[in-house]
Amino acid sequence: MNMDYAVKWTYGKFFKFVFPSILTMICISFYSVVDSFFVAKFVSTNAMASVNIVLPYTNLVWGLAVMLAAGSSAIVGIRLGEKKTEEANRLFSFMAFFMLCVSVILAVICLIFMDDIVRLLGASELLFDDARLYIFVLIITSPILMFKLFFEYYVRLDGKPKVALVMSFLGLALNVALDYIMVESLGWGVMGASIATATSIFVSMLIGIYYFTKGSSHLKFMKFKKDFVFIWHSIVNGSSEMLTEMSSGIVTILFNYSIMRYAAEDGVAAMGVIMNIYYFFISIYMGITSGSQPVISYNYGAKNITKMKEIMRYSIISIGVSSILVFLCAQVFGHGIISWYVGNSPHVIALADHGLKIFAFCFLFIGVNLFVSNLYTAISHGKVAALISISRTILFVLAALAILPRFIGIDGIWSAIPLSELVTLFMSGYFMIQFLRIHVKEEA
Template sequence: MEHFYSRKWSFFDYLRFVMPSVFSMFLISLYQIVDAFFIARYAGPLAMAAVNIILPFFCFTFGMGVMLAAGSSAIIGIELGKGQPRKALAHFSLMSGVLCLLMVMIIGLTVWWGTDTLARLLGATDALLPYCVGYLNTFIVGLGGLVLQVAVEYFMRLDGRPGGAFLTSCGAGLTNIVLDYVFIVRMGMGIEGAGIASTAGVLVAIGMGVVYFLFKSKRLRFVKPRLDVRFLLGAMVNGSSEMVSEMSAGVKTLVFNYMVLRYAGEFGVAALSIMMFIYYLLSSVHIGLSVGVAPAISFNYGKRNFQKIRQLVRTSGMTMAFASIVTFGVAIVYGGDIIAIFAKGEQDVITIGEGGMNIFAFSFLLEGVSILASGFFTAVNNGKISALISFLKSFVFTLGFVMLLPPFLGLQGIWLSVPMSEVAAVGMSVFFYLRYRRQYVCPDSSKNG
């Protein structure tokens, strides 16, 4: 029987497969925003700023998980498409063990290093240090567990169960939201309560994943693993663009925190925190589209079904264009209202945030191009180009503009650096796609005219 990935999809089939990933990524960002809402409303703007100080470390741990999960799932998907299930299962089992080991290492190193030292390194001021340490102390296990949570969802999608990945996100998100209310609002535990609630959500997702792959999996199951250094290195290289994206988010946050502190003080960082949560929430729609279609591209690339790849690329491009217009509209129309809800009457925070969001919003019109391009190259096992796209966009373009523009434009230059970097990223992404189109999308174009 023909595999679902190989069949000709209607647009409804495409949405049925991709939308659970969109909802899943959206939900992950949403329950981070719920964290932010409870912290901002019930613990104050300094606690909100502290979360943004810790965010780079969150991005680092999450990025390692995404790197290994995305890189390995693309390779395993190609192996399944080639009809090599034994090899695919061995690699799946090996990567699962590596991710468990990585989780333990992250927790151990954080405890050994010390949360106060880590908070200082991330840029915590004397006023923010108690909040940062309180959050880290209660979220250590959750930070390590992020690498397994993201892998569970990637592997479920690879197994042909995007709905399962969505339900896993729902379980984690609902746990987090309910416990946020219990610990922060009812018990008055402040930022420490947020850390405990987030950790509980991560552990629920991991537990659901373990149950699924032990008892419910369709194709992927655990077998006796065998060390394959070449596979591990290949997964790291292929997923390096995702790692670069997450790492760059952390580095950008550090740089943005420094620049905003310089131009707008600690209330400016509080406004930036709210803006970044909105930014990540809306960007998750674009990321979800890219992540959702990746397993089908990997499988069909392994099967050499380029007609199907062309269909997926066309449909993804049109869907991404529509999603970009919608997210831009939401940011422009509702961005200021969302900031006002979070700021709870702090007029300085509201004024700074509204001005920044009106500029930030234009990045949503463009960012889908580079996200889709980077995800495509990861799916066809060209991690080098995928990583190059992410690196140039995040480290060269964004950091370049954020250092160059503020001396001339002040605080507005910081906000403008994001859409300006997306303009440059669009040109770069189109160049690489056209450069490699014949290799990955239309290798038979000369025959077909």
């Protein structure tokens, strides 16, 4: 099983392997973008702002799912590399059961406190009703959302990134079609957008269920024993990915509060456009890192140092080239993307265009930070990965938001994430050197 993970690859084969993961992450990034686009085009920019303002709830759900899926799949991948196939299957099965319990409990709690959650996220009276409609459907479909992501991580670990791509691409295509029907044709507004997203994610999840029950998967569901030590290790190991997702929600709330002081609802809409562009572009880096993670985990368990160095080298090359291209794309085509996205809202377009010119500098640094964090997750050293993630996504961003706007106004808000990523780059460099020194030694 996964013996192809151990043999020497050319860069072309590496790129062919991670490319489906890149496309998968791009598809995932489009789910919220598609809803915002159709709502902005066919309802109003205020309706779009109401969708964007509750996205931190999605970050919470994604964060929990990524923590459990990424953290556990790295451990399972190491077991596979150690040739402990039966143990890997038991751990995979137990994690699926545990995620089902967590997702249902989360949905029930959030339904009870739904109105309080919407207010906590910063919805004004103007945005409250639409925000409440959108988040209601998101809450009741939380288990579906979590299992979609869970299956995608394990399908990649199983050596089938193309299946994960099919899951996401078909879901995205269905989301676009249903958004057009429900938002534009039927005029269901924000509620239609949320139903479209939930339905498309459900279809993606069904493909994952079929793959692991009726398909040709190597990993199989089987009778398991409760192993809460494994759960704890998965939580610690996947905490960096959870922090990345959840901090995006926290930072979005803080950005929304900050931007409301300077530009009211138009500022929230502009920030929503920029954040959707941000999620799209960083999905490229996330695709590279998530695509390479199972290969690193497997070869770390197999103690194949040569293969680990090969994959790390190819990953860094890919991230370096994509960082430059993404930055240039944001600078050159940003205005056109914003105008197409928002439509006839000159003030929102002007705000977002100016903000993106500054914000885009983060794309030069973020890829390396994500890779180093993911590298430590892949070898089950979650504490280092968590330190990098919490620094770049919360601590440094909070410090920048507290200080910069006092001196340079709204430009301080646009500059917060680029500065945070730049400072984190030095931390990532240190831990990369430590990793090479301790875990990747030159062979005799």
